[in-house]
Amino acid sequence: MITTTNFHCALCLVYGAHGREEKRGVWEELSYVAGLCQVPFCFLGDFNEIMYAEDRKGATSLPTTGEEFKRWVHDIQLMDLALTDRKYIWFRGRSCSRIDRVLVNVEWTEKFSDIRLKGGPRGLSDHCPLIVEGTKLQGGPRPFRSLDSWFTHEGFLRMVKTEWRSLEDAQFTCKLKALIVPLRQWHKNTFGDMDKRLMRFEEEITRLGNLARIKGAIRGFYKDLYRQEYVPRIGVRDGLVKQISRDEAAALEVLPSEKEIKEAVWDCGSSKTPRSDGYNMNFIKKFWEDIGLEFIAAVLGFFQSAKLPMDLNVTWVTLAPKVEGAKEVKDFRPISMVGCVYKVISKKMGFGLRWRNWVRECVTTATMAILDAGGSSQKRAHCPVVGGRRSY
Template structure:
């Protein structure tokens, strides 16, 4: 650390009102002017010895507790978090395990590096010791936050660049939400739309219904946080009125209504983020919306492809990346030669007549319903975006129109070519006749 630490900022972007410093860290607390987001940045240069590292981590824990706001640690920590962070490593050293425990205790999220594995190079040695870590409150405001490495130049280290701007991607595919069923008019709306679609084929009706559900979602479920904030502000105003001595029957009725609205939207928000997180522990977890929000945001960050190596060159253009991925899978699944194999070649074993008849028996209503209910509610095996919870809810609540459509689809003599795999692979014991 011969050169020391330097932390600079643009006052037009970040207004600082508090400064803290230690031997191996600098911290500023203030407000991002564009979003009015109050936060703190702490630049770190980690120690080399194990005992010295412990001292630095204790100081950082104290600073984070002192600020009590969304926090961002960034810099050279001189330590790895996992074996993959160091080339050739097979296990974590004791100091690395302690660093990992400190990150977990202080509840920090280590942001993944999107375009490279390591940030420090010396000879044949490579490690990822430069990192950016934020707390959950930070990711709630900037769910699309990401970091990437800059050119190393003459230094041993790559600069780490953090981007807070929202990444615009393609339109998100349709997905049915379990929280919709908490709305009093949802099933009635679905029933009316289903009837208005007439006698169209079942997969076509689902596609048409998805268009209406997108619009309904925008009208009734968009901006859940803003709705909750508005209700909470109204409750605060009522509390202030009561404190000033203004209280009557109207005030009490208004408060009960607002509390009821808040309760509904808290439940909807929890259900939404549980579903988005796809957490395997969701059924056994307490109502912790922040936890599920963090899982969903982390999965989006990790699944995003910001750069791709094509023919030895790093490509960041999204159009070229999409074209390369599409071309790869076209070549992968293209069948250049179709072997002609007949029954007489001995590869197909003849089955008995009773087995053949059993394969062609139409599934009964009971078998179809059993197959549907045997599927996990959160799963959507097909690409139409409707999970099995949506089908189960509509099965009984919408009425015979929906049930008859499902039954008729399975019991039809001929399946349409564009049939969604949701309805073909419901359960292994469900027989569907094909001609």
């Protein structure tokens, strides 16, 4: 327990093994610990393994143990905190890599939305110390959102380009997450007074209603709505689905070209509500010259591997009133917000075996959060597929 905030959690310090079998043993033990935890938990330390090729200087591909480590992190639904101020954390001679990490579960991020990871001075050790900073928020984390008004401010474009280039060769989604920190700071420095006024207004609204009752009703309504115990299996032999030819199926599974991916981006509305990653398509389009190739690589990475990083497959659901004076949950229209990369992926999928693997990855790794009127994410849980629908 962190006594200063009365935050009940579990912290596990890790020192990874060197051999392949020994590493598997450590991961198995950590999986057991994760299964026991009924509170937000954090694994931090030296895992003695990389998750991406760019985590090791000069590496062009992941070793077998790296692939297994990455799959293990994905399977037990952990989030790898992005390192915001440097690329490597371990140094020996000319060798350098990032083998120290901080892995947290979704419940941890619900308590600390503004969490960031940086390295400290190395001193005499081969390792730089890891410093985790974050602010606990009451009532759930406030999601990051990019604002179109930022582009009208002098110096904003230059600031983003400078910050993006400073992140060098990190994975695209990690760079997006790391970019949130300087964007938040820039927004605070530029529009700080406005945020304070909005915060006072939101506090006044909070005092007017029983938020606990409202949250409970919303959770219960959607928990029941997305639960389905049985769904009849319908196939092509039932005469309800027309089977396409092999050539048509093969054509649907051809990997999208760079041109098609860019067209899919430009086909999306620019100034719609920011997605679950905090960015709207206007942001992606404005900085396409700087981030376009990495965005394309992130999309193609899914189609080539049929694997989605957990943070790419998060859906936010916000509720908009259908009628004036809406009081019951059924009076609100749910609006889903998926990440920018996921949005483009969903526009380019076909129907064959490869397509089924793509869909299975998109559906079975889904994470959903319900947003209240104040913009806080109150409920975020892994959503397995039950009868073809997402459920809690």
